[in-house]
Amino acid sequence: MADPASMPSTDTSTRPKTSTVATLLRLRPYIRPARNRLLASGLMALLATTSGLVLPLLIVKIIDGPVADGDTSALWPWALLLLVFGALEAAFFWARRMLTARALPRVEEAMRNALYEHLQTRPVAFHDKWSSGQLLSRASRDLGQIRMFLSFVLIFLIVNTATFVLGSVILIVLNPLLGAVVTAVAIPVIVLSIVFEKRYRVVTRRAQDQAGDVATLMEESVLGIRILKAFGRHRAMDRRFAAQTRELRGTEVRKARLVGVIWAVLIALPEAMIAVALLLGVRQVADGTTTSGELVGFFAVVMYLRWPTTSFGWLVAATTDTGAAAARYFEVMDADGALPEPEHPAEPAKVTGALAFENVHFRFPDTPPDAPDLLRGLDLAVRPGETIALVGPTGCGKTAVTALVPRLYDVTGGRITLDGTDLRDLRLERLRRIVAMAFEESVLFSMSVRENILLGFPEGTDADVERALAVAQAGFVHDLPWGLDTRVGEEGLDLSGGQRQRLALARAVVSRPAVLVLDDPLSALDVHTEAQVERALRSVLSTTTALVVAHRPSTVQLADRVALLDHGRITDVGTHDELLRRSSAYRHLMAADTSRFRDLAAPRLDREPAEEAV
Numbered sequence: 001m002a003d004p005a006s007m008p009s010t011d012t013s014t015r016p017k018t019s020t021v022a023t024l025l026r027l028r029p030y031i032r033p034a035r036n037r038l039l040a041s042g043l044m045a046l047l048a049t050t051s052g053l054v055l056p057l058l059i060v061k062i063i064d065g066p067v068a069d070g071d072t073s074a075l076w077p078w079a080l081l082l083l084v085f086g087a088l089e090a091a092f093f094w095a096r097r098m099l100t101a102r103a104l105p106r107v108e109e110a111m112r113n114a115l116y117e118h119l120q121t122r123p124v125a126f127h128d129k130w131s132s133g134q135l136l137s138r139a140s141r142d143l144g145q146i147r148m149f150l151s152f153v154l155i156f157l158i159v160n161t162a163t164f165v166l167g168s169v170i171l172i173v174l175n176p177l178l179g180a181v182v183t184a185v186a187i188p189v190i191v192l193s194i195v196f197e198k199r200y201r202v203v204t205r206r207a208q209d210q211a212g213d214v215a216t217l218m219e220e221s222v223l224g225i226r227i228l229k230a231f232g233r234h235r236a237m238d239r240r241f242a243a244q245t246r247e248l249r250g251t252e253v254r255k256a257r258l259v260g261v262i263w264a265v266l267i268a269l270p271e272a273m274i275a276v277a278l279l280l281g282v283r284q285v286a287d288g289t290t291t292s293g294e295l296v297g298f299f300a301v302v303m304y305l306r307w308p309t310t311s312f313g314w315l316v317a318a319t320t321d322t323g324a325a326a327a328r329y330f331e332v333m334d335a336d337g338a339l340p341e342p343e344h345p346a347e348p349a350k351v352t353g354a355l356a357f358e359n360v361h362f363r364f365p366d367t368p369p370d371a372p373d374l375l376r377g378l379d380l381a382v383r384p385g386e387t388i389a390l391v392g393p394t395g396c397g398k399t400a401v402t403a404l405v406p407r408l409y410d411v412t413g414g415r416i417t418l419d420g421t422d423l424r425d426l427r428l429e430r431l432r433r434i435v436a437m438a439f440e441e442s443v444l445f446s447m448s449v450r451e452n453i454l455l456g457f458p459e460g461t462d463a464d465v466e467r468a469l470a471v472a473q474a475g476f477v478h479d480l481p482w483g484l485d486t487r488v489g490e491e492g493l494d495l496s497g498g499q500r501q502r503l504a505l506a507r508a509v510v511s512r513p514a515v516l517v518l519d520d521p522l523s524a525l526d527v528h529t530e531a532q533v534e535r536a537l538r539s540v541l542s543t544t545t546a547l548v549v550a551h552r553p554s555t556v557q558l559a560d561r562v563a564l565l566d567h568g569r570i571t572d573v574g575t576h577d578e579l580l581r582r583s584s585a586y587r588h589l590m591a592a593d594t595s596r597f598r599d600l601a602a603p604r605l606d607r608e609p610a611e612e613a614v
């Protein structure tokens with residue numbers, strides 16, 4: 001469970017303040033494969049702008065030449081040139097788009113794949129801390145923003161700046177005084193953009209985080225829709241969702257206001273400068289210090305520079321949005337804490353399955369410093385082929401103990417050994433092939449039944465699958481519309497809790513693992529199906545070392561011995577009967593179910609198991 005204080009939150013005040021440029025520069029490794037295309041695309045954009053800038057110069061020539069002389073026949077070559085440069089501008093723009101059209105989705109794909117791989121390799125502790133909505137919004141919205149920036153904003157930022165510089169040079173050459181007046185606009189534009197970027201950065205980051213929170217709530221509400229409906233809470237959730245979207249809207253409006261202000265200023269400033277230049281220019285024509293052709297040409301260039309100038313505010317905003325999106329992306333990518341792999345991994349030739357917990361201490365990473373460890377010197381030895389039931393009061397750490405065996409978490413003290421080898425000396429991949437797990441909550445993926453069962457054992461055959469199905473008493477899959485090929489999981493056929501649990505059990509046993517860890521794996525089964533599964537499971541457990549979290553006496557029956565977990569330690573180990581005799585704590589735990597347990601000691605299997613709805 002994540003501690004709210006340590007959750008990635010929408011509070012932007014505590015984050016390291018890396019500049020937008022520094023953050024964007026971190027995109028370089030991803031852009032590298034598309035670098036040549038991006039450069040070529042930038043070149044095309046520059047050529048397009050240069051071709052466009054030639055057009056006003058041609059107009060000067062036409063007005064001062066054929067138009068002033070009244071020589072219509074001399075007009076044609078100029079008109080043709082106008083056409084050629086106009087066509088060139090269009091062709092270069094087309095080439096620019098084509099160059100980035102294929103390359104940039106690849107950059108986005110590479111970044112998304114890197115993020116996915118990173119998430120897959122992060123330890124469970126990382127996922128405890130991050131909400132799925134925040135991760136989803138980073139993988140979708142933020143990466144989309146980065147692609148938009150690379151395909152459009154970055155190029156125009158460079159090209160518009162280059163156009164402005166080139167255009168300013170032309171203006172100053174055409175008319176130094178008017179050119180100086182018009183290009184002086186760059187100074188307030190730059191100053192205002194810097195001020196704007198600083199303020200906008202905070203707001204855009206807040207908006208992106210709030211969008212992530214909205215995604216989280218949306219996802220939780222969709223996944224938990226049955227619970228919300230059953231408890232009649234959908235209206236309350238509506239209100240909560242509306243409150244979050246209202247907050248997001250407020251931030252978006254603030255963003256829009258900031259953009260509106262800078263946009264208005266960046267339009268008004270050049271217009272004011274143009275008005276001043278126009279007055280001065282008309283006087284110059286009247287004085288005869290410039291020709292009307294030169295004045296028209298000058299203003300044609302000025303008009304050409306309007307978009308690069310006015311778009312600057314929008315481009316700065318989009319760049320800042322992207323800086324914040326990239327920061328959010330790298331926040332996830334920078335999160336480390338991966339379980340360390342051994343430098344010199346042990347390579348046991350044969351695994352017998354002797355599992356030993358030696359003075360194990362454990363606390364979840366986000367446990368407050370003043371809270372005691374969850375496991376406080378736990379000792380337990382499981383012999384090869386033995387099944388131990390782990391029993392204890394709710395919340396005492398049984399699930400935590402099981403999670404330590406496949407190293408979903410690492411012990412914080414002591415060690416766990418397999419055939420005498422510290423688990424941390426085995427490569428994770430090797431360890432997770434030795435240890436198979438079935439959790440109480442059985443998650444199935446949107447894949448076929450076969451793929452779900454062979455998830456951790458892809459080389460398994462249909463015979464392996466059939467054997468696992470028999471152990472898990474999951475023959476019902478053959479009655480599904482497409483048998484083993486039926487798609488289940490979120491996008492597939494809905495299965496009952498008991499059916500899911502049996503598939504999860506089949507997934508755990510299919511590879512005949514040396515060590516089997518089962519966290520209350522039969523909790524969703526009716527008593528008769530449970531008894532059948534137990535009978536079939538016994539054959540597997542006779543050859544496998546197993547640790548089984550048991551809440552019900554019927555599950556305890558599977559075990560050779562029972563370990564009682566209390567206050568972070570194993571307080572007693574023995575057979576069920578021994579513990580019933582000597583441990584009042586155990587008797588207390590089992591009391592509620594003892595009568596049922598006695599019944600199950602000789603289960604009546606002559607009746608048909610209750611049917612579970614598909």
Ligand SMILES: Nc1ncnc2c1ncn2[C@@H]1O[C@H](COP(=O)(O)OP(=O)(O)OP(=O)(O)O)[C@@H](O)[C@H]1O
Nearest residue numbers: 001002128364374393394395396397398399400401
């Ligand atoms: N990811 C986590 N981060 C922090 N604390 C956690 C996390 N998971 C569980 N806990 C806490 O650790 C304690 C032990 O949890 P655990 O699930 O191991 O207990 P359990 O004995 O399996 O309980 P139950 O019998 O109810 O399944 C609980 O107090 C729980 O709130």
